[in-house]
Amino acid sequence: MLTSSDSFSICDACLGPDKHLKMMKHPNGEECKSCTRPFMVYRWNSSLSSQKAKKTVICTTCARSKNCCQSCMLDINFHIPLHIRDTALKMAGLPAIGSGAVEASKNRERKAILADKQEQAFGSKQEEDQQELARNILTKLAERLNDAPSFKKAPKSLRPDESKLKNIDVSKILAKLPFGGLLDKETSKGTTSFFLFGVGDDVPQYLITDMCNSYGKIKLLKIIHKARCGYVSFTTREAAEAFADSINANGLNSNKSTAGLVLLDNRHPMRVAWGKPRPLGVTNDEHYKISLVVEKVMKQLAEKDREANSGPKNVAKTMFLSY
Amino acid sequence: MKASSNKASRHDVVASIAVQATSTSAPPVKRDPMASPARVQVDPDTFPDDKPAQTGTVFNIWYLKWSGGGESSSLRSYTKLKFRVSIAKDAGYTTAKNNLPICLFFARGCCYLGKKCLYHHRLPRDTDYIMPTQDCFGRDKTAEYRDDMDGVGSFNTTNRTLYVGGLHMSDSIENTLTKHFQEFGSIEKIRALYGKSCAFVTFRLESEAQFAKEAMQNQSLDGKEVLNIRWANEDPNPVAQLQEKARMEEIAMSTVKNLLAQIDEPAPKKQKVTVEEPEEQVEEKNTSETKAIEFAPQIPHAKGISFSLNSLSTLAKLKAKKEKEKTVQSTTLIAGYSSDEEED
Numbered sequence A: 001m002l003t004s005s006d007s008f009s010i011c012d013a014c015l016g017p018d019k020h021l022k023m024m025k026h027p028n029g030e031e032c033k034s035c036t037r038p039f040m041v042y043r044w045n046s047s048l049s050s051q052k053a054k055k056t057v058i059c060t061t062c063a064r065s066k067n068c069c070q071s072c073m074l075d076i077n078f079h080i081p082l083h084i085r086d087t088a089l090k091m092a093g094l095p096a097i098g099s100g101a102v103e104a105s106k107n108r109e110r111k112a113i114l115a116d117k118q119e120q121a122f123g124s125k126q127e128e129d130q131q132e133l134a135r136n137i138l139t140k141l142a143e144r145l146n147d148a149p150s151f152k153k154a155p156k157s158l159r160p161d162e163s164k165l166k167n168i169d170v171s172k173i174l175a176k177l178p179f180g181g182l183l184d185k186e187t188s189k190g191t192t193s194f195f196l197f198g199v200g201d202d203v204p205q206y207l208i209t210d211m212c213n214s215y216g217k218i219k220l221l222k223i224i225h226k227a228r229c230g231y232v233s234f235t236t237r238e239a240a241e242a243f244a245d246s247i248n249a250n251g252l253n254s255n256k257s258t259a260g261l262v263l264l265d266n267r268h269p270m271r272v273a274w275g276k277p278r279p280l281g282v283t284n285d286e287h288y289k290i291s292l293v294v295e296k297v298m299k300q301l302a303e304k305d306r307e308a309n310s311g312p313k314n315v316a317k318t319m320f321l322s323y
Numbered sequence B: 001m002k003a004s005s006n007k008a009s010r011h012d013v014v015a016s017i018a019v020q021a022t023s024t025s026a027p028p029v030k031r032d033p034m035a036s037p038a039r040v041q042v043d044p045d046t047f048p049d050d051k052p053a054q055t056g057t058v059f060n061i062w063y064l065k066w067s068g069g070g071e072s073s074s075l076r077s078y079t080k081l082k083f084r085v086s087i088a089k090d091a092g093y094t095t096a097k098n099n100l101p102i103c104l105f106f107a108r109g110c111c112y113l114g115k116k117c118l119y120h121h122r123l124p125r126d127t128d129y130i131m132p133t134q135d136c137f138g139r140d141k142t143a144e145y146r147d148d149m150d151g152v153g154s155f156n157t158t159n160r161t162l163y164v165g166g167l168h169m170s171d172s173i174e175n176t177l178t179k180h181f182q183e184f185g186s187i188e189k190i191r192a193l194y195g196k197s198c199a200f201v202t203f204r205l206e207s208e209a210q211f212a213k214e215a216m217q218n219q220s221l222d223g224k225e226v227l228n229i230r231w232a233n234e235d236p237n238p239v240a241q242l243q244e245k246a247r248m249e250e251i252a253m254s255t256v257k258n259l260l261a262q263i264d265e266p267a268p269k270k271q272k273v274t275v276e277e278p279e280e281q282v283e284e285k286n287t288s289e290t291k292a293i294e295f296a297p298q299i300p301h302a303k304g305i306s307f308s309l310n311s312l313s314t315l316a317k318l319k320a321k322k323e324k325e326k327t328v329q330s331t332t333l334i335a336g337y338s339s340d341e342e343e344d
Helices: A060-066 A082-091 A108-124 A131-146 A162-166 A171-175 A205-213 A237-248 A284-308 A313-322 B002-024 B104-108 B173-184 B206-216 B238-262 B283-287 B300-304 B311-326
Strands: A020-031 A038-044 A193-197 A218-224 A229-234 A260-264 A268-274 B058-060 B065-067 B161-165 B187-193 B198-203 B228-231 B272-276 B290-294
Touching: A060 A108, A082 B238, A131 B238, A162 A284, A171 A284, A193 A218, A193 A237, A193 A284, A205 A218, A205 A229, A205 A260, A205 B173, A205 B187, A218 B173, A229 A237, A229 A284, A237 A260, A237 A268, A268 A284, B104 B206, B161 B206, B173 B187, B173 B198, B173 B206, B198 B206, B206 B228
Parallel strands: A020 B272
Antiparallel strands: A020 A038, A193 A229, A193 A268, A218 A229, A260 A268, B058 B065, B161 B198, B161 B228, B187 B198, B272 B290
């Protein structure tokens, strides 16, 4: 029979699909990566996995307190990373699993002591019928799923100290930025670059890269999320024109007297106009001041678009939703 | 005079041919690098075996580094690496099986095995299964970061952001960084701190950041600088933290959705685990006894451990219920295991 020290918690995925599995056992073979105490290390090879043997990396006590697999440290029931599980539990308003005290401590001795205490607590605790609790988790999570659209969006920006901002002059930078720029071929003879503005703080750069790459090779790409604007420039005029044409034809830009509007990933609005790369400021405060102007211009342009044509009402709506 | 003009005209011809070649070639067809064998990145015969420039008093032959000798040795040696990976040229198939990690030497640009390598010569993909306790090169992570934030990283956090130090700042530094780093993955954000000559590069995936960290460590961008790449600390900006939180919640939601969908498809496994106990002495290897542990309802971790949150046993019970509904065949199911043989 196995003694309690022989026990381990390893998930099915790590054990592999083999019907018979041979494991090597090393008493006090290594130190637990979480609590630094020595523990019983198990090593095994499963036919599905790599040639590299698998082994347990944390002790049973730590695994038990986190309810995870000793080898892959995924949740032993749901096979999901612990931080995702904990986020989900928090969202559903359920208590977190494990105190996290061992992780929070930086001191090795303290970690070991905390883990010892944890182990004692487990020893005295009776196995309760936690079926109700667990069912609660699933139902609450399911309920929460239905409320999914009510996600609150992350705030757009944080206001730095206003008094500091007064001394910062960005008018020189702003004067050279083509906020009133257009997207027609005539006014832009010879240029291959675009000024992008209204780029949200949470818009990944690769969305813009992917969009531009389909029209030609990018020579230069500079997105400053803090200032909410940036540049893209193509190697050839043809690519740039193709890019401009595609934006003009995307159905959001019937009003040609404003910069072209793009919806990245169908939710992130961004304006595009012809314009040569110009400096966009270097400090945080400069970027923030520029971002304020960008925000204002975005609103004005949305207003203009709405006045100019009653057609794309939905565009203006999206713009206002996000600003 | 004549000769030179001849030369010039020949140049012109060559140039025009080149222009034609580029202009007539159809939009570049993306070659699948994985269709060809991986290239040998360095020739082991011509591999330089020289000592680095003396920066200390003692040369450690195991680490190939100088040590001792006061101040100079404590400073990091700012020498550029001799090799650098070029994904377009170097990536290709190797003898690696599917779930093996990526070759670390490939990432550093110096794998001499080429297609014979046992590990993958390619970029990490989002479909790769990487254990949270390891990085994409199969190296074990630790609980804490190293004090200098270098190394493999921590398994307690998911870090997609790299600190890039040692930059020579210019107005187009974001562009330069994009150009060099996007070879290794999708860049989500680049934030350059002009006052501090450093930048933070955020990737879409953690594994891409891991790869980029190894590939660009001690390399140069367009100039002569030598990059110093570390893991980034958590962004102190509260807005960024809230954004990260929102992102995590989104991921958690989709994960839970998948989880709830999966409950409908139970797949009970039958397994038998043998624990081999080797004797201390190697001589007695043959006599090492072999125990067979049968995974019965009283499986070790169910017996010894009561999970603080017994959520799986619920999941398992849910599964079991469904099973019962479907089949009369009774299978004892706890934690997804059932024994090979019939047990009470």
